[in-house]
Each structure stands twice: as structure tokens, then as C-alpha cells.
Amino acid sequence: MQHPDHDLIALGIRQPWVELILRGAKTIEVRSTGTRVRGPIYLYASKKPAKIPAARAAARRFDLDWETLPMGQIVGTVEIIDAARCEPHDARSACLPRSLVRDMWGWRLANPVRLSEPLEPRFLPYGVWFYPYRRRNGRPD
Structure with a gap:
């Protein structure tokens, strides 16, 4: 796959979750709704880190240096x-406590690939999903 790919949609995720996905430790992304999206997507490390205590705990458990994570x-x-x-057993694959997966959706993830160099998006997020290298109307930059 050549980057940047104008047709690839991106999902904004806060750190340390993105790093844990890239390392293969987090194989379930927990969200309040399901998704019909299937196949490859870009991982956009949001500009702000996760604020919940479980994020700091996961970073410590996997020995991540919070200050050096790309955003x-x-x-x-x-x-x-x-x-x-x-399900309660999904908590481990989501790197979260069981209480945080209750009544939530799990998006199953596979085949994470870290880019050799992070890319700057041409267009910034305007929702959960966004196209970082084309306008909303579908025209490339």
C-alpha cells in the first residue's frame, strides 16, 4: 500500500490506545456504537491523550513512555x-477494565502496521471517521 492513500478513511483514537493497537496488544476498539466499516483504515493519533485512569494504567502495564507517544x-x-x-472477556483484548466494556461495542482489529514515518493529515478530523487526504466531497487535495 502506498501512502498517503487518498481513498483510505481514518479513525481518530487517543493515545495510548493507538500505540497498543500498533503493538498488537489491543485487538478490540471499544465504542458506544457498532460500525459497518470493514477492511483497512488509517489510525490517527488524536492531538490529546486519553484522560481516563485506565489509559494511564494501560500505559504503565505495557511500559509506554507517555510523553513520547505521537499525537x-x-x-x-x-x-x-x-x-x-x-462481552466481559473482551476487556482483556481491549486493554480495559470489565466495567468499561459493559454495554459497549467491540470493533475487532487485525493486522496492524506502523508507518515507517508518521504522516501529517492534509485535512483534520471532522468526526469519528474522516478522510485525511481528500475533501468531504470526495475530491483529492
Whole structure:
């Protein structure tokens, strides 16, 4: 795959979750709704880190240096292979406590690939999903 790919949609995710996805430790992204998106997507590391205590705990557990995690950049790709309601046992794959997966959706992830160099998006997020290298109307930059 050549980057940047104008047709690839991006998902904004806060750190340290993006880093854990790229390392293959986090294979379920927890969201309040399901998704029909399947296949490869860009991973955009949001400009702000996650604020919940579980994020700091996960960073410590996986020995991540919070201060050096990239933010505000496209850092890799991952495939969404399924989406289903979370079960308590999904907490481990989501790197979250069980209480945070209750009544949530789990987007199953596979084949994470870290870009050799992070990319600057041409267009910034305007929602959960966004196209970093083309306008909303579908025209490339």
C-alpha cells in the first residue's frame, strides 16, 4: 500500500490506545456504537491523550513512555474485521477494565502496521471517521 492513500478513511483514537493497537496488544476498539466499516483504515493519533485512569494504567502495564507517544498524526493502518457487542472477556483484548466494556461495542482489529514515518493529515478530523487526504466531497487535495 502506498501512502498517503487518498481513498483510505481514518479513525481518530487517543493515545495510548493507538500505540497498543500498533503493538498488537489491543485487538478490540471499544465504542458506544457498532460500525459497518470493514477492511483497512488509517489510525490517527488524536492531538490529546486519553484522560481516563485506565489509559494511564494501560500505559504503565505495557511500559509506554507517555510523553513520547505521537499525537496529531497518521501513525499506521489496521483492519476492522468485525463489530459486535462486548462481552466481559473482551476487556482483556481491549486493554480495559470489565466495567468499561459493559454495554459497549467491540470493533475487532487485525493486522496492524506502523508507518515507517508518521504522516501529517492534509485535512483534520471532522468526526469519528474522516478522510485525511481528500475533501468531504470526495475530491483529492
